[in-house]
Amino acid sequence: MLLLRALNSAPIWLVILGVVAALELYSVGLMLLSRKKLGPDRLKPNNEVAGFKFSVIGVLYAVLLAFVVIAVWQNYNNTEIAVRNEAKAVGDLTQLSYALPEPEGSAIRTSLADYANEVRQSEWATMATGLPSKTTGDALAHLTQAIFDLHADQIRDLALFQQSLHLLAAIQDNRNERLDSANGSVPPILWFVLIAGAIITLGYPAFFGTTNLVAQILMTATLAALVALTLLLALLLDFPFTGQVSVSSGAFDEALQQMPPHLKGHPPPETENSLP
Template identity: 55%
Template sequence: MLHVLHDVPLWVTALVLIVGAALYSMGLMLVTRMIYGVDRLSLNNEVAGFKFAVIGVFYAVLLAFVVIAVWEEFRQTEASVRNEAKAAIDLHRVTFALPAEAGTEIRKHLIAYTKDVREHEWPTMAVGEPSDIVVKDLDRLSKSVFNVNPASWQELALYQDALRLLAVMTDNRNERLDSANGSMPGILWFTLIVGGLITLGYPAFFGSTNLLAQVLMTASLAVLVAIALLLGLAFDYPFTGEVQISSYPFDQALRQMPSLWPPP
């Protein structure tokens, strides 16, 4: 799924899903009409209608649950990105109150980390992988923070804050890396696909003398199911494809990291 979103444009994926679902549903309906005839199929309308209502409601609830769940996960990942960038800004400011040499060293590695997250880790997260460059940047940044020797109670308090901000950055980075590979388990995708096939195949058991109306109703159902599945797929991988979380918070962070304090 991840590589499909990365390698194939979203409109192509949408077209394949919509056309495939419509062809499957309408094709199955036309085949059953040719084999059994409209008169025989129309005998199923009353009984099958109640059963289809149950199946339709069950699948609609399941599909809605999945779309809402991946959307919430998408928003939480967005918040993690913003929190990581804000922690980087705050850590940068705190370093000006730490011992001068140590503060300069931290700022150097912090700016390198922020730049490399934007330039290197965003492309690697699109394929579900962390950036080795950013891993090394974070190691250097952590080491530079751990090497600080506070010389006063004030510096000690600020150093503790620097450690807290470093932990916030690390935790939120781990959150976005975890989200890059998607949050929906494979069994849930399997259930959605099988449920979709059953739901879209069920109209084939109905018979209507108005062929055009039945074709249009069947196609409309197929399009709705395909669009809902596309939404779930797009939101499940927040750093892949055309619907993805922007690196804008890190762009803003870099603009708020002056080399001198107070900034000119």
């Protein structure tokens, strides 16, 4: 997983060039080596039998690869939705705080600004490495305590308190989903199967022989490039907060724009107890 994250963190053009070149060299090089050692005449009898087996292997690998790409794409979209919902809950709770009694309402707005700033400035950077931010957890703990300090003495205040708890739960739930997705959704064993499947699939053209060497090289190179690009697509989408293809923090920028100017750059509060 560390290697996959490192690949995702590298410049995208360098990763594409490196992975495509590596698979091209492997597939085309193995095919040329096979022709040199055995000759096309000895390989031609394999075309019929090996061609049928290659089609089965190709279909199985294509289905698996397509399944993974769809899964990571859906997870990436769900992560974007979770980020927007979290930021929306921050904005909604900010507006609701103006209807709350003072000084609790001001304390909640201050805590919300602290939390949004910490998410944007601190946690977005730590999520690129798959880790949460302690200061963001502290800010969320401070926000939670600020809401729990509300005194719901009247029916109106009780309704506002319940809505505040609902929005707080939305913030916590969407943050948890955001942190969970930072480490990727494809398990290591599935990445192993994908890479091993690519090696097997791209090694199979070495068993075929044709009189037209240029055509065989082009077909093998095209297959290798297609597999490489599809694997890269799955890799780039699997870590939604790492690398150049990543979820934007723009939703939190918009949430901060709704807050009073003196709160937008408010420093994080000091807390003894934190909720990670």
